[in-house]
Amino acid sequence: MSTAREPLRLGTRKSLMAMTQSGLVADALSQRTGHMVELVGVTTQGDVSKALLAQIGGTGVFVNALRDRLLSGEVDFAVHSLKDLPTGPAEGIALAAIPVRDDPRDALCGPCKLADLPRGARVGTGSPRRVAQLRALRSDIEVVPIRGNADTRLRKVADGELDAVVLAYAGLKRIGRLADVAEVFDPDQMLPAPGQGALALECRADRADLVELLAAVDDPASRAAVTAERTVLAVLEAGCSAPVGTYAAEVEQKLRLTANVVGVDGARQIRLSASGHPDWPDELGRELARRLLDQGADQLMGELDDEPR
Ligand SMILES: NCc1[nH]cc(CCC(=O)O)c1CC(=O)O
Structure with a gap:
């Protein structure tokens, strides 16, 4: 058990983005609870091997090493990018807090807006969701x-190898690179990944003291929004690399959710919206996912399986 004198140990990946977001969470938690927080850097599989990341598809590779440290008691809680958390429950682990979400949108980094790039411009991204939506916006560009x-x-x-890249605005902000942003995509143009821009605090499920303490930085509105988004992903049984975009936010006391599935060529997409009570985000997510499936979402996603990844 931690006492007020003993700092809480926060497990985090060691990248600049992870250390920055963990530092922000540590500060917010200290301010609200009076507890000191100490950052403990952990190397994950995803940090060690890029080849491995491609091979095993990415799901969970940034997350498992941190969860192991929680279960062994080496750290008290962990901070993840919510986008990187698999949708399924993890044995013995509690999702103790989702802090106020940062800007969820995607951003284009390059010399100009997407519409002003030259014909056949080379735009880099590794995400099938971004690939498909980029192709829908500009069919002539070469996605690398x-x-x-x-x-x-x-x-x-900067090296001229690519004309532009697409990255999450929240991540760029955390590493101090907003000056590189040429365009922020409105969700009408490009729907973000489920949970993008949000963080997740996890601890051992049997540490009721920590579950209660960490709730100090939970934001119910952010939690409702990302829960609706992640439920869509879970029902579509799509991993973090699937071409599924979502965006949920509270509008006039209702939770409004939009989701799309885009074919890899960008030519066909299914895009639907629904509103529901903010207290029942899972129901809203499930309903929208079912409607996407009714309209052929699984077929659009299935075509991706024939593509080299
Ligand atoms: N998969 C990597 C990852 N995980 C979270 C973010 C960005 C920050 C966020 O969404 O909170 C990124 C980088 C990116 O997509 O540009």
Whole structure:
């Protein structure tokens, strides 16, 4: 048990983005609870091997090492990018808090807006969701698969290897690279990944003291929005690399959810919206996912399986 004198140990990945977002959570938690928080850097599989990340599809590779440290008691809680958390429950782990969500939108980093890039411009992204939506916006551009952290991706633009890259606005903000942003995509143009821009605090489910303490930084409105989004993803049984975009937010006391599934060529997409009570985000997510499936979402996603990843 931690006492007020003993700092809480926060497990985090060691990248600049992860350390920055963990530092923000640590500060907010200290301010609200009076507890000191100490950051403990953890190397995850996803940080060690990029080849592995491609091979095993990415789901959970950034998350499992942190969960192992929670279960062994080496750290008290962990901070993840919610987007990187698999949708299924994890044995013995509690999702103790979802803090106020940052800007969920995607951003284009390059010399100009997407519409002003030259014909056949090379735009980098590794996400099938972004690939499909980019092709829907500009069928002439060449989408180039890339991996690596945000800095590495931005360097490819600086080096002239690519004309532009698409990254999450929230991540760019956390690493101090907003000056590189040429355009922020409105959700009408590009729906973000489920949970994008939000963070997740996890601890051991049997640590009721921690579950209660961490709730100090939970934001119910953000939690409702990302729960609706992640339920769509879960029902469509799509991993983090699936071409599923979502965006939920409270509008006039209702939770409004929009989701799309886009074929890999960008030519066909199914896009639907629904509103529901903010207290029942799972129901809203399930309903919208069912409607997407009724309209052929599984067939659109299935076609992706024949594509090289
Ligand atoms: N998969 C990597 C990842 N996980 C979370 C973010 C961005 C920050 C966020 O969504 O909270 C990123 C990078 C990106 O997509 O540009």
